[in-house]
Amino acid sequence: MFVALALLIVMVDFFLYTLIAYRESNEHYNDDSPATAVRAVDAALSRGEDGAWTLSEDGEQALDERGAWALLVDESGAVAWSQRVPDEVPRSFSPNDVAMAAHYAEIADYPAFFWDRDDGLLVVGFPKGEYWHESLTYPASTIANLPLYVLLVFAVDLGILFVLYAVARRRTQSAVGPIVDALDALSEGRAAELNLKGDLREIGQRITETSGIIEQKDAARANWIRGVSHDIRTPLSMILGYADAIAADEGASDDVRADAQVIRAQGLKIKDLVTDLNTASKLDYDMQPLDLERVHLPRLLRSVVVEHVNSGLDELHPLELDLDENALDAVVLADERLIGRAVENAIANARLHNERGCRVQVTLAVRGERALVRVADDGAGTSAEELAELKARLARARTARSAAGSYGEEHGLGLVLVDRIVRAHGGSISIESEPERGFSVELSLPLA
Amino acid sequence: MALGGFGMVDEHLRDKRILVVDDERDLASMVAAILRGAGFARVDVAHSGEEALAALDGRPVRSRPANPQEHGGLRPAPSSRVTSSGNSTSCEHGASESAYQLFVLDVMMPGMDGFELLTRLRERPAYTRAPVVFLTAKDEPFDRVSGLSLGADDYIAKPFLPQELVLRATAVLRRCYAEESPLLELDACRVNLATAEVLRADGETALLTAKEHEILSVLARNAGRIVTIDSLCEACWGTSFGYENSLMAHIRRLREKIEANPSKPASLVTARGLGYKLVKRG
Numbered sequence: 001m002f003v004a005l006a007l008l009i010v011m012v013d014f015f016l017y018t019l020i021a022y023r024e025s026n027e028h029y030n031d032d033s034p035a036t037a038v039r040a041v042d043a044a045l046s047r048g049e050d051g052a053w054t055l056s057e058d059g060e061q062a063l064d065e066r067g068a069w070a071l072l073v074d075e076s077g078a079v080a081w082s083q084r085v086p087d088e089v090p091r092s093f094s095p096n097d098v099a100m101a102a103h104y105a106e107i108a109d110y111p112a113f114f115w116d117r118d119d120g121l122l123v124v125g126f127p128k129g130e131y132w133h134e135s136l137t138y139p140a141s142t143i144a145n146l147p148l149y150v151l152l153v154f155a156v157d158l159g160i161l162f163v164l165y166a167v168a169r170r171r172t173q174s175a176v177g178p179i180v181d182a183l184d185a186l187s188e189g190r191a192a193e194l195n196l197k198g199d200l201r202e203i204g205q206r207i208t209e210t211s212g213i214i215e216q217k218d219a220a221r222a223n224w225i226r227g228v229s230h231d232i233r234t235p236l237s238m239i240l241g242y243a244d245a246i247a248a249d250e251g252a253s254d255d256v257r258a259d260a261q262v263i264r265a266q267g268l269k270i271k272d273l274v275t276d277l278n279t280a281s282k283l284d285y286d287m288q289p290l291d292l293e294r295v296h297l298p299r300l301l302r303s304v305v306v307e308h309v310n311s312g313l314d315e316l317h318p319l320e321l322d323l324d325e326n327a328l329d330a331v332v333l334a335d336e337r338l339i340g341r342a343v344e345n346a347i348a349n350a351r352l353h354n355e356r357g358c359r360v361q362v363t364l365a366v367r368g369e370r371a372l373v374r375v376a377d378d379g380a381g382t383s384a385e386e387l388a389e390l391k392a393r394l395a396r397a398r399t400a401r402s403a404a405g406s407y408g409e410e411h412g413l414g415l416v417l418v419d420r421i422v423r424a425h426g427g428s429i430s431i432e433s434e435p436e437r438g439f440s441v442e443l444s445l446p447l448a
Numbered sequence: 449m450a451l452g453g454f455g456m457v458d459e460h461l462r463d464k465r466i467l468v469v470d471d472e473r474d475l476a477s478m479v480a481a482i483l484r485g486a487g488f489a490r491v492d493v494a495h496s497g498e499e500a501l502a503a504l505d506g507r508p509v510r511s512r513p514a515n516p517q518e519h520g521g522l523r524p525a526p527s528s529r530v531t532s533s534g535n536s537t538s539c540e541h542g543a544s545e546s547a548y549q550l551f552v553l554d555v556m557m558p559g560m561d562g563f564e565l566l567t568r569l570r571e572r573p574a575y576t577r578a579p580v581v582f583l584t585a586k587d588e589p590f591d592r593v594s595g596l597s598l599g600a601d602d603y604i605a606k607p608f609l610p611q612e613l614v615l616r617a618t619a620v621l622r623r624c625y626a627e628e629s630p631l632l633e634l635d636a637c638r639v640n641l642a643t644a645e646v647l648r649a650d651g652e653t654a655l656l657t658a659k660e661h662e663i664l665s666v667l668a669r670n671a672g673r674i675v676t677i678d679s680l681c682e683a684c685w686g687t688s689f690g691y692e693n694s695l696m697a698h699i700r701r702l703r704e705k706i707e708a709n710p711s712k713p714a715s716l717v718t719a720r721g722l723g724y725k726l727v728k729r730g
Binding site: 230231232233234236237238239240241242244245264267271274296298299302303305306309310311312320321322323328 | 472474475478482485556585605606607608609610611612615673674675676677678679688689692719720721722723
């Protein structure tokens, strides 16, 4: 990058130099140069047989055009011939005068050019201030080293350029760094606040504003989900309550009671859904500081399973708990409610897909540094294609920023939430199934 | 149709006065109907914190004896004894004739919310320890913590099934008013929990140790339901860690005292891998 920049500068410099030099020489050194005038005068000046000097018309014209004057110094130093010579110009020249005049290329402040003739020295003077002359003398070694010096200067220039470049780049980076961090934070769904100085201030303000807007929208969505799930709970309590009462009413006909049971079962599904939505929304927004504590897995599993068994509602799906000998003291660092929710979801998943009933077995084992919680049923299972599709869906949901956002595909949130929760705890899930041979979900969690 | 029959409520608990406070009138009526259906004879309803406090002062509350027209054909509770047991030494407070012995409070109410109502309740000498169950539509952990730290005895998250409500209310009442019903009728014996005496059907008697008594009390409060090993250990030792073997030893000795055949328990049943369940006679 820097090398390209340096090369570009050199090329541009070279081009400009050529251009200017060409233009200048065109303007001043072609027809118009003092040398042409001098040569014209030289050619035009001749001495007749009689010893008189004549300047042909060409010569005079050449002088007139430039307002120049001319004189010829003979070998004795006297002016042998002159044309339009101003008064302040001496009429005779000592060798010293000639030497000094030639050195400074001027006579009495008139820029002067000299031409060596057989019969003397022709001097052509131009109006004051028209030409600038400097005679320079350097040691031969200096000239010999000149390319080196040029190189040196060029190298130093390059160095300065590089430092400037590096400083500028560094400043840009230090200014851009926070912006990149902020954008990263935004894309991960975190809040970003940027206080930049200087040119980038506005960008910083905009990003902060954007973050604010996103945050507001997120908060609004979270509140909305919370609000809806809250408002559904009271009417749902009543639907469940009365459906349950009808289902248990011995005075009602069997058909009515069966219908009421359907209402109750569907109501319970809505209940699960609402809880899932709420959990998903919580995972999205309150997850960052996970409420971690040491969770004794056997204890947690026992309370989850016992709650199901004690509810006595579900005779179609008997639940069993099997704790491996080596897992009796398994402790994980986790949010107890979330892990409980994950296990409940896995159990609910088994029930949901086996409406005609199945046994559900919850097992806990320890392998290496991991605790394995497995929820397996002996129900209908699923085909290889469906299993692959489910896995793909879980993978898709993993890349989605929001768990609530992956709602709406075929089966609600159940296993997606299990996956999210387990992954938030540094674990992973795996699912297995074969048609007619049941379905199992295994939650693998790092031991504390 | 009756909202009833969800587990039998112990005889001595049926006369407990219960106040249900919920701003959703229909839900409050339903909760009251469920409780009445389960056998609680004296259930009152209030629709705001202010109304509830007024009720405590003995001012008239909309006491709602089951009314067929108003409650969608709910039948009156089967046992509609309105007479009080007159036992004023119940639980941890001196309950007067008109005092409530259980509160079922909604958390989210306009004006005074459930938490505030509970705080106001606790300011009254008669209700400093009265059992309270929250009905909450929120299931945020914070709410649970704040509810329980204020001295609530339990909470029930909406939506709930009637069984759950009855079971929780009954469990809280059993815990709170345990000494009123010290006699535990089991298959092979009768246990007096007040004196820790076991009267066996074969005529022998035995005394329960402190731990055995504790375990049996916890199981009796949750009779018919599985109690996890962890809950039992927590009740006995304050922690669920490392006492499982001790618990098993205590259970074994307990069975020797209360079971006809300890190797084939009929009352103190094991739920494999989960915990234990006490099965009462009848």
